[in-house]
Amino acid sequence: MDFLGIKCHFFLFVFINSVFISEQTKVEVLLDMRAARGEMGWLPSPFANGWEIDQRVVNGSQLYTYSVCKVEEGEQDNWLRTTFIQRQPAASRVFVELGFIVRDCSSFDGASLTCKETFNLHYAESDADVGTSFHKTQFRKVATIAPDEITAGSELRVNTETRTVGPLSQKGFYLAFQDIGACIALLSLRVYYKVCPATVQSLAVFPETVAGGAESQALQEVAGACVENAVSQDKPRLYCTVDGEWLVPVGQCQCSPGFEAVGEACRECQPGFFKESVSTEMCELCPKNTEESATGSQSCGCKGGFYRTPEDPQTAACTAPPSPPLKLVTTLTPVGKLKLSWSPPSDTGGRDDVTYSVACERCEGTVCQPCGDKVRFDPGPSGLQDTRVGAGDLEPLLNYTFTVEARNGVSQFSARRSTSTITTALQYTEPPKVTSMHVDKRGSTSLALSWTVSQRAQPQNMRYELMYRKKEKDSEKDITTYTVLVLENNSVQISDLAPDTAYLFRVQAQIPGGGAGKYSEDFKFATLPEVDSQPQGNTAVIVGAAAGGGAMLFLVVVVLLIRKRRRNPTTRQGHEDTYFSSPEQLKPLKTYVDPHTYEDPNTAVLKFASEIHPSHVTKQKVIGAGEFGEVYRGALKAPGHKEVPVAIKTLKPGYTEKQRQDFLGEASIMGQFCHQNIIRLEGVVTKYKHAMIVTEYMENGALDKYLRDHDGEMTSYQLVGMLRGIAGGMKYLSDMSYVHRDLAARNILVNSNLVCKVSDFGLSRVLEDDQEGTYTTSGGKIPIRWTAPEAIAYRKFTSASDVWSFGIVMWEVMACGERPYWDMSNHEVMKAINEAFRLPAPMDCPSTVYQLMLRCWLQDRSKRPCFNDIVSLLDKFLRSPDSLKTIADFDPRVSIRLPSTSGSDGSPFRSVSEWLESIKMSQYSENFTCAGIVTMEQVLQMKNEDIRNIGVRLPGAPKENRLQYPGPERPDQHT
Structure with a gap:
């Protein structure tokens, strides 16, 4: 049969060569009209005056199509039902892919009033094939199918549409196509469901899984099994999406010890390589000083003379004990103390944990024995990390032999010792000791003292350190103040002492070279009383007390005057006031710490x-x-x-x-x-x-999704209340000097009481997952649609740039979760902003709220309001609900994303249909035509109510009636 005078084989040829459905994901086909190449056995209703079947032989094969064109016969209700389609038990949702042609109603003279350019898709479930029994009431509508391109004249325009049918629960189902007065030809029908194919990821095998699962959840969790020679602590899992794609791997299999990942399998380590643990790492080359390993080794053994400690990992090289210390020297002091020092070994054995120990022998004549506890080492004889040590309590006229040993972590495994030895002789064992002290002359303010020392082994050039202090009274027991004198002789004259006062003295003998003995015991001597000194003393006390009292009185008067001035702020005048602050102003503000x-x-x-x-x-x-x-x-x-x-x-x-x-x-x-x-x-x-x-836990999730799910259910007053909460949180962050940089409705969470809370403080992570909403610069990525122009151009993120973002959030809230700037590209958004374009007021948005948005979007960031101002304004709106009743002006051109009446090349649009087609909204052509809007001049005169009355729904209306923007769902619409 010819389709309205057009050769069937011609459009079949066009269709076969122009419609090709890519199968990037695995699909299981339940019904394919083109692949059948035979009579489909579909049931039309009415039987003789509705849908008709056409057939042609193309390249030796029979091709069948169904068509109906009763546009000139008044109201139509023509049905075409498929045969029974068996459903696979796991496929709860199926995809219906249609290929069809629709003729332009304007090509039929006199039939434009009853002619349609759409048809309906229905389905009905059943557990058995009902044959030719057909009841319209058993079917449920899936969708109204509208063409993207309408055929006019001889040039055929083939459309392809895909719809989802489900959830399905019975053994099979029927599809039905209802014509209500269109001229259409159904060229192809393919019914299929998607499958996540069997795959191996992260060394885990996942079986083939029907997309959507039994409950048609968005993400179906699928457990996997590790490949051979791989293990996993947590069961590996993948999520199968409704589109038949694997997403979000959870858990990971790792190759066992001795195996490494090669592709999606675990291979044994090659000779000379090893892997000691379960991990994702590759086999490593055997470290230094180890034997070559066999295939599949988990470790590499050490060569002879080399060792590892139990704490050393298998990846560490084997090491050896160190060589002996170098350049061992001693420095002897005249008081019998010794300092030993040395240089580190030339070879540390490949380790950095070298320590030293010192052993000592004392020899008197030819008899030698260990020093034992008769010699004191400082800081100690073993475990030394420094290359020096002190030795004390040595005896004179003896020979001492010191042995220094270097050790590291593996010295315990070797019989070899790394030592250096040195012998030295001593002349003095201790400095002379002060044995007695006496007074040579006594006065009221001075004492002349001398002392004697032991006669044993006195060196030349001896010096003395004398310390003295007053003897404390009972009330001064906690006071200890010494005067120290260093003297060349064993006598001294001390002046400027207090009369009639007892003093305590002690002396220490010191030998050239730094040696010092012990202090003597305390010797007590007193000065003589001073005659007639009491009156003078009383006069001095009285004069001092009077001066002190006057100074104290002056300080008290000054303090009282200052307190009186602070308690009477009204007495301050002029610029002096700026130097006084209330206690609240002086309270330190908590500041964010990066x-x-x-x-x-x-x-x-x-x-x-x-x-x-x-x-x-x-x-x-x-x-x-x-x-x-x-x-x-x-x-x-x-x-x-x-x-x-x-x-x-x-x-x-x-x-x-x-x-x-x-x-x-x-x-x-x-x-x-x-x-x-x-x-x-x-x-x-x-x-x-x-x-x-x-x-x-925030029960209602992300704000943008919540608004979309409850579109049209909240009043402007409620939406402004939500904005007030967000502004309060941002004021708090601003006061703490924190800049959010990614303020958007998707990053606001809502609890069960509809309280909004700012979240998502990990900017880099969000941006990496959101390629569509970001723009790459030399400094990283930023969310273009929510970011102030100075932050985009110069990366100047401040509280003022957060204010700009808050303005975008206000628009999202008042537009019930609509995407800012719709489907404009990032480049188009930046260009529009730089040309002073600003988002239009959402439908039914209060004028006061929209004016606040515009202030947030001022180009000069210094003129934008701060969050403190925004909170005050929103509080004012909420206290005066009448201020929200005046609705902002509405521009239909901007609101349906067309800022001018001409196309991208500058030429004016010739018709309303051409304009709507350019913005992918040709489905509304009939709405404008029926309303008598046929010229662009008439479009420019339309008001808010006019747009709504003809059936076009913009932001603010229920979602099922809203103007739908074409294109896939974008990732930045969800948290």
């Missing part, structure tokens, strides 16, 4: 976050998957506290130290904040194998 300034990041975590024992944390359900691991909903039950719900971020096995530091870095930031609108950190688990970050 954890990256800590040399050890673990120190920052311990300083700002509380450590939680893992036994107090219970994981209940996976609620997401982050870069570092899974995110769970769970419970925290600390001793003495009631159980509270929490969110638990985990660190997947096999992490690097840098990943662990990045993971805990966010906790180091969050732990510094305490505010009702900032996500609260409960604590961290760092001292155990599995690191975790535990935060309060």
Whole structure:
């Protein structure tokens, strides 16, 4: 049959050569109209005056199509039902892929009022084939199918649409196509479901899995098994998406000792290589001084004369004992003390844990014996790390032999000793000792003293150190103040002493070269009383007391005047007032501390976050998957506290130290904040194998998704209240001198009481996962749609750039989660902003709120309001709900993403249909035509209500009626 005068074989040829569906993921086909190449046996209703089957022979094969074109016969209700399609038990959702042609209604004279350009897709489930029994009421509508391109004239335009049908639970189902007055040809139908193919990832084997699973969850967890010679502490898992793709590997298999990963298998280590533990590392070359290993070795043995300590890893080279110390010398003091020093060994044996020990022998004539405890070493005779030691309590006229031995960690395994020996002789064992002291002359303010020393072994050029002090009274027992004199002779004249006062004296003999003996016992001597000295003393006391009293009185008067001045601030005038502050102003403000300034990041975590024992944390359900691991909903039950719900971020096995530091870095930031609108950190688990970050649980998830799911359910007053909470949290962060840099609705969490809290303080992680929303610069990546122009151009992130981002968040909230700048590219967004374009007011947005947005988007950052001003304004709006009743002006051109009436080449659009097609919204052509809007001049005159009345829904309306933007879902629309 010809399709309205057009040769069937022609459009079949066009279709076959133009429609090709790529199968990047594995699919299982349940029905394929083109592959059947035979009579399909589909049931039309009505049987004789509805859908018709056409067939042609192309390249020796029969091809079948179905068509209907009753546009000139008034109202139509033509159905075409497929045969029974058996469902695989695991396939709860199937994809229906249609290839079809729709003729332009304008090509039919006089039928434009009843002609349609769409048709409906339905389905019905059944546990058995019902044959020719057909009841329309058993079918449920899947979707209205509209073409992207309409065929006009002889040039055919083939459309391809794919819809999802499900969830399915019975053994099979039927599909049905309902025509309500269109001229259409159904060229192909393919029904299939997607499968995540069998795969090997991270040394784990995962079986083929039907996408979506039995419950049609978005992510289906699939357990895997390690390949041969690989093990895993945690069961490896992958998530199968509804699109048949594997995502988010959790757990990791690692090759056993003696094996390394080669591709997706574990291979034995080659000769001369080894691997000692379960890990992802490759086999290592046997270290220095080891024997060559065999195939599959877990270690490499040491060569003869080389050793390892039990603490040395198998990756360490084998080492040997050190060579003897070098250049052993002694320095003898005249008082019988000895200093030994030496140089390190020329060969440390390949180790850096060399220590030294000293042994001593004393010889008198030809008889030698160990020194034992008769010689005192400082700091000690063994375990020395320094290359020097002191020896004391030596006796005169003896020969001493000192042996210094060098040892390292493997010396215990070798019989070889590394020693150096030196012998020295002593003349003095101790300095002379003061035996007595007496007074040669006594006065009221002076004493002349002399003393004697022992006659044994007195050297020349001896000096003395004399110390003296007053003898304390009972009230002065804690006072000890000495005067010290160094003298060349054994006598002294001391002046300037107090009359009639007892003094204590002690003397120490010192020998040239630094030797010093012990102090003598204390000797007590007193001065004589001074005659007629009492009156003068009383006069001095009286004069001193009077002067002191006057000074004290002056200080008291000054203090009282200062206090009176501070208590009466009204007496201050002029610029002097700026130098006085209230106690609140003087209170120090807590300031954010960047954890990256800590040399050890673990120190920052311990300083700002509380450590939680893992036994107090219970994981209940996976609620997401982050870069570092899974995110769970769970419970925290600390001793003495009631159980509270929490969110638990985990660190997947096999992490690097840098990943662990990045993971805990966010906790180091969050732990510094305490505010009702900032996500609260409960604590961290760092001292155990599995690191975790535990935060309060926010039942309603990310703000952007919550707004989209509850579109049209909240009033402007409620939305402004949510903005007030976000602004309060940002004011707190600004006051702490913290710049967020990634403020967006996706990073705001909402709890069960609709309290909004700022979260996500790990900018680099978010940006790495969000290629669509970022723009690469020489300094890294930034989220273009939410970032101030100066931050994009010059990377100047300040509180003012956070204010710009807050303005974008305001727009997202008032637009109920709509994507800022819609589907404009990042380059187009930056260009538009630099040309002074700003986002238009969302539909039904209060004028006062939109004016605040525009102030946040001022090009000059110094003119933007601060968060303190924003909080005050939002409080004012909430106190005066009438201020939210005036709606901002509405520009339909901007709101449906067309800033001008001409195309990209500057030429004006010839019709409304051409304009709508350019912005991928041709499905609304009929709405404009039925309303009589046929010229661009009429579009420019439309108001808010006009757009809504013709059936076009923009931000602010229920989601099922909202203007839908084409293109795949973007990753930055979700947390």
